[in-house]
Amino acid sequence: MNYLSAENITKSYGDRMLFRDLTFGLNRGDKVAIVGANGSGKTTLLSVLAGAIPPDAGVVSQRKDITVGYLDQQPDLNNALTVMEVVLAGDSAQLDALRAYEHALATGNQAALERAMADMEKLEAWDYESQIRQMLGELGIQDVTQPVSMLSGGQRKRVALARVLIQNPDLIILDEPTNHLDLEAIEYLENYLNTNNGTLLMVSHDRYFLDRVCNQIAELDGGQLYNYRGNYAYFLEKKAERKAQDAAELEKNLNTYRTELDWMRRQPKARGTKAKYREDAFEDLEGKVKGRKRDGELDLNLRTTRLGSKILELENVSKRFGEKVLLDHFNYTFKRFDRVGLIGKNGMGKTTLMNMITGLLRPDSGKITTGGTVKFGYYTQNELDLPDNQRVIDVVQDVAEVMKLDTGDTVTATQLLHRFLFDRAKQYDYVAKLSGGEKRRLQLLLVLVQNPNFLILDEPTNDLDITTLNVLEEFLLSFSGCVLIVTHDRYFMDRLVDHVFVLEGEGRVRDYPGNYTDYREWRDAQPKTSAASQNGKTELSAQKNQTPALVVSQPTTNGAKKKLSFKEIREYETLEKEIESLEQRKAEVVGLLNSGGHHEQLTAWAKEIDQIETDIAQKSDRWLELAEYM
Structure with missing residues (x-):
């Protein structure tokens, strides 16, 4: 069943053509992500398909019911x-x-009240408000009574996301839904979309999210849409094959073009009929060659200032805002080549810690000592505060007109912008004409052009296309300084960090040796602590080589510890295996759900996942109950 179709749609802005005569279709059960380079027109295409803006030409139609x-x-x-x-x-x-x-209720109309109550019963809407509160809480919004005017940009987007999801529409259209979500909220959204049997169309750069949620990828490249039926890993494989084929075709056309160009130059002005056919063929070939180009490649081989032996020390650093404690006597000494990920729910103090490290904010107590050779490069979440009427080339030249590369060569601002995929025409565009991703790429350039040796990156993956992210990852892997990263992109963090600071609330910080996935697997394997245990005092030893577990002082109990019977011990061991088996089955069914199928199959799989999650919760509760006496 077709839900949405676009036939021969075209859209341009000024003299810039984003796409022409593009055709696209979306069927029930499809979960499609649109990907592509920054500035390629993904958001515009999504807006056209959603009916938010009209195409210049062509027709977009949605199913009426x-x-x-x-x-x-x-x-x-x-x-x-x-x-x-x-x-x-x-x-x-x-x-x-x-x-x-x-x-x-407000008007006291008894007849209307009875009808409304009947509708509430029929639609199972009695607990709807509690569902809304739960969803908002999962997305990081706890206070549902605060006015929208007091929310940050990220909070507004989370509220808007909850408004879309709670309606449970047949077709969900999302533009960068994971931006401004913390890692736990992303995983909640990922699970929600996996178990929802609706239809999805979105733009996203989150590679784990794409791989686990989507069953189709549509790449917008050069104004054309290339469809790949499969998840993100399948898309990468098939895209590589297409690019290899395109490169071979382009090389063949270039060779032919050179031969024909030489022939054209040697011919006299008066040509016969046969020569005219060849001339027309040459013009057609010239259009193909000049209309195609090899992929741009972001080049980040910039020179890094050398670090001394003393880098950065934090001694008993504490910070609070009102009654909320963000850091409580935090200690850490950064070493050369440290690559640290910073994890925590929104509001836990990640940005506060980075601002204190860079001197933008003072701690309430404690000491932060920075080595004399340290040069910070701070890439913040905030967009560039630049005049819209300033040209891109002028923005860079205000910081540096020339720049040294790692090879010792010198490049001009124009050459540097070209390496960051700003062609000559784009360099003379006004800042106001840049897309969100292009502005972020320019911001990244302005940070790196200053030769930092300690990079602090606050959500660097927001609005950057996947090609740019891949090159940025390669640069950071070879970066000879220290790196501190906050990101909701789990793939990006997994590739780059060797340990993580986990901000757990009430000033506690856990230093876990490993990347985000390592930490998450370790955390999920831990038995849940009782309420009494959670109220115990937690102490931090924030040293890089510490064991993962925090030292928790347990409250003493007056009663003697219960001993399990042989039957209960066997039950405890059996539950472990049953829970593991259920988890495996859940992963299998989620995979089936992502692969698509008939409506009846999708509904059955979604119900099975719900039942599995219920069984896991019940068995986990019993396992935890028995685990207290093991």
Whole structure:
């Protein structure tokens, strides 16, 4: 069943053509991601397909009897409403019933109240408000009574995302849904979309997310859309084959073009009929050669200032805002080539710690000592504060007109911009004309052009295309200084860090040796602590080579420890195997769900996943109960 179709659509801005005569179709059950380079027109294409903006030519049609939820990159929310009011203002049968019920209660209309109550019962909408609160909490919004006007840009997007998801539309359209989410919120969204049997169309650069959620990838490249039916790993394989074939074809055309160009130059002006055919063929070939180009390649072989023996020491650093403790006597000494990931829920103090390290913020107590050779390069979440009427080339020349490479060669600002995929025409564009990803790439250039040896990267993956991310990763892997990274891109962090600081709340920091996936697997393997244990005092020893476990002082109990019977011991051992088997089955069913299928199959698999999760929760509770006495 076709949900959405676009036929021969074209869109341009000024003299810049984004795509021409593009055709696309979306069927029920498809989970499609649009990928492509920054500035290729992904967001514009998504907006056209969602009906938010019209195409210059062509037709976009959506099936009439389906509901559609659309998350824009910059959601437009009513600042006069609270968070809960914004989400309740969405469009769904349950929300309609809930609003009718609230209105009947307020007006005292008994007949309307009875009808509303019947609708609430029929649609199972009685616990809808609690579902909204739970979803907002999972996405990092705890206070549902705060006005929207007080929210940050990231919080506004999370509220808008919750509003889309709670409506449970037939077709979900999302533009960069993982931006501004912390890692746990991303994993919640990933699981939600995996178990939802709806249809999905999105733009995202999160490679783990793409691989685990999508069953089709559509790449926008050079104004054309290339479809790959499979997940992101399959797309990479097939794209490599296409690029190899394109490169071979381009090389063949170039060789022919050189031969024909030589022939054209040697011919007299008066040509016969046969020569005219060859001339027309040459012009056609010239159009193909000049219309195609080899992929641009971001070159980051910039020189790095050498680090001395003393780098950065944090001694008993504490910081709080009001009653909220972010850091409590934190100690760490950075060493050469340290590559640290910073993990924690939004609001735990990640940006605060980075601001204190760079001197933008002072700790309440403790000492931060920076070595004399350290030169920070701080890439922040905030976009560049540049005049819209300033040209790109002028922005770079204001920082440095020439730059030394790692090889010792010198490049001009123009050459450097070219290495960062800004062609000559783009260099003389005004900042206002740059896409979000192009602005972030320019911001990255301005950080690296200053030759830092200690990079602090706060969400560097936001709005950067996958090609740029791959090259940035290669640069950071060979970077001879220290790196501190905050990112929601799990793939990016896994490749680059060798240990992580985990901000756990109440000033506690865990230094775990390993990348994010290592830490997550270790954490998930730990038995859940009881409420009494969680209230115990936790001490930190933030040294790089410490064991992963924190030292937790357990409250003493007056009663003697219960001993398990032989039957209970056998039950405990059996539960471990059953839970593992259920987890394996869940992964298999999620894979089946991602691969697509008939509506009945998708519904059955979604129900099976729900039942498996219920079984896992019940068995885990019993396992934890028995584990306390082992």
